[in-house]
Amino acid sequence: MEVLAVLIPVSLGLGLMGLVAFVWSLKKGQYDDPEGDSQRILDTRYDDKPKPVDEDQRR
Amino acid sequence: MSDVFARPSACPACDAAPAAEALAARAPQRDARLLVSVPGAHCAACISTIERDLARMEGVTSARLNLTLKRLSVAARAGIEATDIVARLERLGYEAHELDAGTLSLTETEKQGRALLMRVGISGFAMMNIMLLSVAVWSGADGPTRDMFHLISALIAIPTVAFTGQPFFRNAWRAARAGRMDMDAPISFAILLTLFISIYETLLSGEHAYFEAVVMLIFFLLVGRYLDFRARAVARSAAQELAALEVPRATQLVDGAERAVNVADLRAGDSVLVRPGGRVPVDGVVTEGQSEIDRSLLTGETLPVFAGAGALVSAGEVNLTGPLQVRVTAAGKDSSLHRMADLVAHAESARMRYTTIAQRAASAYAPTIPILSLGAFFVWLWLSGGDLRLAMNIAVASLIITCPCALGLAVPAVVTAASGKLFRKGLLIKDGTALERLAEVDTVIFDKTGTLTMGTPAPTNLDAQPPQAQRVALGLAESSGHPLALALAKGLRDLGVEPAALETVHEVPGYGVEAIWNGARVRLGRAEWVGATPEGVTAAYLSIGGQTHGFTFADQLRPGAAEVVRGLQAQRKAVWLISGDVEQVVRDLAARLGIANWQAGALPQDKAAKVAELHETGARVLMVGDGLNDTVALSAAHVSISPASALDAARAASDMVLLGRDLAPVADAVRLSKTAMKRIRENLWQSAIYNVIFVPIALMGFATPLWAAAVMSISSISVTLNALRLK
Numbered sequence: 001m002e003v004l005a006v007l008i009p010v011s012l013g014l015g016l017m018g019l020v021a022f023v024w025s026l027k028k029g030q031y032d033d034p035e036g037d038s039q040r041i042l043d044t045r046y047d048d049k050p051k052p053v054d055e056d057q058r059r
Numbered sequence: 060m061s062d063v064f065a066r067p068s069a070c071p072a073c074d075a076a077p078a079a080e081a082l083a084a085r086a087p088q089r090d091a092r093l094l095v096s097v098p099g100a101h102c103a104a105c106i107s108t109i110e111r112d113l114a115r116m117e118g119v120t121s122a123r124l125n126l127t128l129k130r131l132s133v134a135a136r137a138g139i140e141a142t143d144i145v146a147r148l149e150r151l152g153y154e155a156h157e158l159d160a161g162t163l164s165l166t167e168t169e170k171q172g173r174a175l176l177m178r179v180g181i182s183g184f185a186m187m188n189i190m191l192l193s194v195a196v197w198s199g200a201d202g203p204t205r206d207m208f209h210l211i212s213a214l215i216a217i218p219t220v221a222f223t224g225q226p227f228f229r230n231a232w233r234a235a236r237a238g239r240m241d242m243d244a245p246i247s248f249a250i251l252l253t254l255f256i257s258i259y260e261t262l263l264s265g266e267h268a269y270f271e272a273v274v275m276l277i278f279f280l281l282v283g284r285y286l287d288f289r290a291r292a293v294a295r296s297a298a299q300e301l302a303a304l305e306v307p308r309a310t311q312l313v314d315g316a317e318r319a320v321n322v323a324d325l326r327a328g329d330s331v332l333v334r335p336g337g338r339v340p341v342d343g344v345v346t347e348g349q350s351e352i353d354r355s356l357l358t359g360e361t362l363p364v365f366a367g368a369g370a371l372v373s374a375g376e377v378n379l380t381g382p383l384q385v386r387v388t389a390a391g392k393d394s395s396l397h398r399m400a401d402l403v404a405h406a407e408s409a410r411m412r413y414t415t416i417a418q419r420a421a422s423a424y425a426p427t428i429p430i431l432s433l434g435a436f437f438v439w440l441w442l443s444g445g446d447l448r449l450a451m452n453i454a455v456a457s458l459i460i461t462c463p464c465a466l467g468l469a470v471p472a473v474v475t476a477a478s479g480k481l482f483r484k485g486l487l488i489k490d491g492t493a494l495e496r497l498a499e500v501d502t503v504i505f506d507k508t509g510t511l512t513m514g515t516p517a518p519t520n521l522d523a524q525p526p527q528a529q530r531v532a533l534g535l536a537e538s539s540g541h542p543l544a545l546a547l548a549k550g551l552r553d554l555g556v557e558p559a560a561l562e563t564v565h566e567v568p569g570y571g572v573e574a575i576w577n578g579a580r581v582r583l584g585r586a587e588w589v590g591a592t593p594e595g596v597t598a599a600y601l602s603i604g605g606q607t608h609g610f611t612f613a614d615q616l617r618p619g620a621a622e623v624v625r626g627l628q629a630q631r632k633a634v635w636l637i638s639g640d641v642e643q644v645v646r647d648l649a650a651r652l653g654i655a656n657w658q659a660g661a662l663p664q665d666k667a668a669k670v671a672e673l674h675e676t677g678a679r680v681l682m683v684g685d686g687l688n689d690t691v692a693l694s695a696a697h698v699s700i701s702p703a704s705a706l707d708a709a710r711a712a713s714d715m716v717l718l719g720r721d722l723a724p725v726a727d728a729v730r731l732s733k734t735a736m737k738r739i740r741e742n743l744w745q746s747a748i749y750n751v752i753f754v755p756i757a758l759m760g761f762a763t764p765l766w767a768a769a770v771m772s773i774s775s776i777s778v779t780l781n782a783l784r785l786k
Contacts, residue, residue: 004204008211015188022180026173036126042103045111 093141095131096156097148098485098703098718100124105153112151113144129718131155154719156703175285178223182278185219189271190768197765209261212270216254223277224250226284242421242467245428249458250277256455267452272459272767279775283467286475290491309340312384329387333378335540335568343385345370349569350381351541355508355686363543365569365585375687380541381568415492416736417470420743424466432458435758449760457757459767465746465774470739472782477735480785485719486700486728493714496698497732499679503627503725504670504692506684507638507648510702511620511722514685516543516597516612518550526556528608532601534558535572535583543599544572544583547610571599579604596644614644616651617702619723624652626726633678637661637669639688666692683725685709700725731785738785742778749774 025031045051100109106124109131113122118136125132133144141157148155192208200208227250230243250273257268311320312330322340325331333339335350351363354376363379366372372385436454443449478488488494508514521529533556536548561574561581571584582602586593591600591607601608627634636657638645645659658669666684670692673680682689682696685705690712693699699713702722710716717724753770756762 011191012188012211012215015184019181019184022184023177026177026180031173031176032169033125033127036106036124039103039106039126043107045107 091135091137091139093133093135093139093144095133095141095144095148096129097124097131097153098129098156099154100126100129100131101483108151109148109153112147116144116147172285172288175226175281175288178226179278179281179285182219182223182274182281185215185223186271186274186278189215189274193271193764193768205266206261206264209257209268209270212268213258213261216270216274217258219274220250220254220277223274223281227277227280242425245425246276246280246462248429249432249462253455253459256451260452263448265448265452267456267764269455269459269764269767272764272771275768275771276459276462276464279464279771280467282775283471286468286471290471290474290478290488310334325387327387327389331385331387333372333383333385335378335380335382337378339372339374339376339378339383339385341385341387342373342389343371343387345372345383346386347384348382349567350383351379351569353377353379353542355514363541367569380539380566415470415495416739416743420466420469428458428461431461431754431758438758439760453757453760453762456760456762456767457754460753460757460762460770461750462771464771465749465778466743468775468778468782469742469746472779473735473738473742473785476782476785477731480731481715481724481728484724484727485717485721486724487716487718488714489716490714493698494732494735496679496714497681497729498736500632500681500698500729502633502635502673502678503681503683503729504635504637504666504673504696505624505654506666506682506686506689507636507640507645508614509685509704510683510689511617511624511636511648511652512614513617513720514704515615516546517615518547519611519613521550521554521610524608524610527559528601528603529554529556530559531561531576531581531603532583532608532610534561534576535564535574535581535601536599538564538574539566539572539583541571543597543610543612546612547599576603614648617720617722619721621652623722623726624654626723627729628653630726630729632681632729635669637666637692639663639686663688663691667695670695681729682713684713700728734785738782742781745778745781746774 030037097105097109100106106126109124110122113119113131113133116135116139118139120134120136122131122133124130131144131148133139135144145155145157189212192212196205196208224247227243227247230241231247234241234244253269253273257270257273260266260268309320309322309325310332311318311325312332317332325341330346331341331343339352345366345368347368349365349367352366352372353363354373366378366383372383432454435457436450439450439453440447474491474494477494481488505511524532529551533548533551536544536551537558539545559576561576564572564574566572567584567588570588571582573580573582573584575581580602581604582589583599586598586600586609589600589602589607591602591609593600594609594611597612597614599610599612601610624634633656634654636645636649636652636654638657638659639661640659642659645657649655649657658665661669666689670680670682674695674697679697682693682699683701684690684693684699685701686709689701690709693701693709693712698715700715700717701709701713702717703710703719705713705716715728749770753762753766756766
């Protein structure tokens with residue numbers, strides 16, 4: 001049962017990491033246009049290099 | 060990709076951004092942010108076509124299309140107007156409408172939505188982590204291990220409830236202070252009581268703690284709230300978009316100089332200039348100029364009316380051929396446009412407040428939750444001979460099981476699925492209860508001009524004209540911007556006619572076009588000016604020497620008009636056609652579409668009266684109209700739809716707006732609303748049945764936290780799946 005002392009903090013830590021990632025993605029506006037994002041994957045414009053950061057993404 | 064876009068730096072924006080920001084801080088006028096609604100955008104190709112094209116446009120810094128909101132946001136140098144972008148999009152083949160960024164309080168709605176989504180996410184993560192610990196307890200952990208797991212669960216649950224439960228607590232508090240009882244009061248009561256009892260049990264090393272159930276309850280309810288919020292936010296932003304569509308500007312003449320002013324700032328006695336193609340912004344008298352005006356939006360007439368000095372014009376009419384100077388007699392609040400708006404407001408307030416099925420279910424259900432658990436508490440207190448802890452535990456178990464998880468999801472899940480489907484078909488729901496009201500409709504009234512028809516003429520007798528007349532007519536028509544001339548030119552070009560070579564072509568505003576052909580004078584225009592005898596229908600007349608030819612026109616049917624009438628009749632709805640236009644035109648259209656019930660020459664009051672009359676006989680009326688003359692009927696009807704091309708007053712008065720040109724989604728919407736209501740009813744029954752089965756179990760004291768968690772998630776998931784079945 002000593003293993004619990006390691007596993008519980010680990011599981012809580014992982015959960016917390018997930019939560020932080022979620023909060024970050026929400027703040028970055030990643031859920032603002034789900035429809036468009038699912039279509040943008042088909043776009044070939046930025047296949048060679050990423051799109052320059054513009055105002056929309058910096059919000 | 061081509062090299063044109065290649066830049067030396069790996070991250071060009073990193074270098075450019077600080078410089079640009081410094082520049083922006085210094086320069087008083089930074090890039091303007093323009094918003095354009097693009098209802099036709101739907102795919103990846105649309106995104107790249109539009110964004111690529113606008114990136115090439117001079118002065119545009121960035122363009123991003125939001126496909127969810129079908130809204131294009133453009134950052135451009137000052138001087139670039141939204142109209143330029145709309146024109147560019149229309150060349151690409153996309154219907155576009157200008158939006159006033161000022162009236163769209165995007166950020167506020169966005170903030171609220173994000174705050175709610177944040178709560179959904181946090182409660183979801185907390186739920187999963189607590190569940191991890193709870194599964195260990197359920198599968199047999201006991202003694203100190205169980206107590207420790209409960210303790211950790213409590214440490215996660217307490218801050219989670221404190222943060223994510225706020226929307227419910229706040230609403231409940233507000234309702235309680237106002238002396239009302241709504242769904243949030245029993246929910247808050249259940250959440251807090253269960254949390255306290257669980258903490259108490261944990262401290263006493265009790266067997267059952269309901270931390271996961273509490274957080275799960277919050278999670279599912281928040282999901283329902285978020286769906287509901289999103290549906291309403293889309294509706295609200297749509298309403299704002301529509302209000303923003305018409306930017307209220309006018310050209311005022313001050314000492315001969317033109318000045319762009321807000322219509323609101325105009326006073327009686329001011330002089331305004333109305334250019335050809337422009338909408339008359341005020342009520343007034345023409346002081347100078349000659350033209351024809353299109354009153355179809357106000358009256359439903361398709362024939363343009365002549366306007367010269369002394370003619371009265373009303374706000375909302377469209378000036379067709381020549382510039383007009385108008386002296387304002389009534390502006391803003393006093394104009395006929397506003398008087399109509401007042402009438403609409405009156406009709407709207409007279410419309411009964413509609414109670415939705417969700418409200419009815421909630422008000423029936425809300426009191427039973429505390430009553431049941433209180434009953435359980437006292438009965439068990441008496442049965443067990445005063446065992447407070449046992450009675451409390453059973454009361455909490457029945458409280459958490461009766462709590463309306465599925466009920467909170469039952470309606471929003473279906474409404475979200477349905478409005479998403481309709482939005483993709485090009486129909487936007489402005490009012491949250493509209494879907495429900497639409498399902499009850501049994502009679503549909505259509506307006507003619509602009510609704511069943513496009514409101515634009517198409518030539519009907521081109522083939523009957525001699526080739527010589529066709530060639531001369533084309534030559535004349537091509538030098539005019541009058542809608543009849545445009546339609547005539549397009550029709551003749553499509554027939555492969557070559558224009559005749561004309562000399563000294565000039566337009567006489569209000570009358571027509573005149574030229575010299577082979578030494579003879581030729582004219583295309585109004586009957587009396589050309590010297591022809593007018594026919595009863597919309598027509599333009601051509602004179603060559605002494606001979607006259609009449610080119611007749613008929614209004615073009617809106618795409619999908621025939622389908623929608625057939626579709627509605629197949630659904631056994633009574634279809635009516637009521638128009639302000641002359642009898643012959645209305646009768647012809649009714650015959651063409653197979654509509655048996657029609658009425659011509661109807662004034663706005665007549666339309667509203669017809670709606671009221673049908674309501675008297677117990678019918679539920681769907682009104683579809685676009686004109687100012689329809690607005691009163693639109694707001695008096697049980698539910699109403701208007702096309703996006705309608706005047707803003709009509710759109711504001713209606714519950715749904717057709718985004719595209721096609722009318723066919725209306726029949727789909729009626730059918731879909733019926734299925735949606737069926738799903739909602741099924742969902743409500745489903746959640747009721749879960750309660751009928753599990754509440755007795757809880758009351759008898761057999762329910763465990765595992766039961767509560769299982770019932771809650773199974774009922775919520777089955778309700779959501781049922782909503783997704785909507786076709």
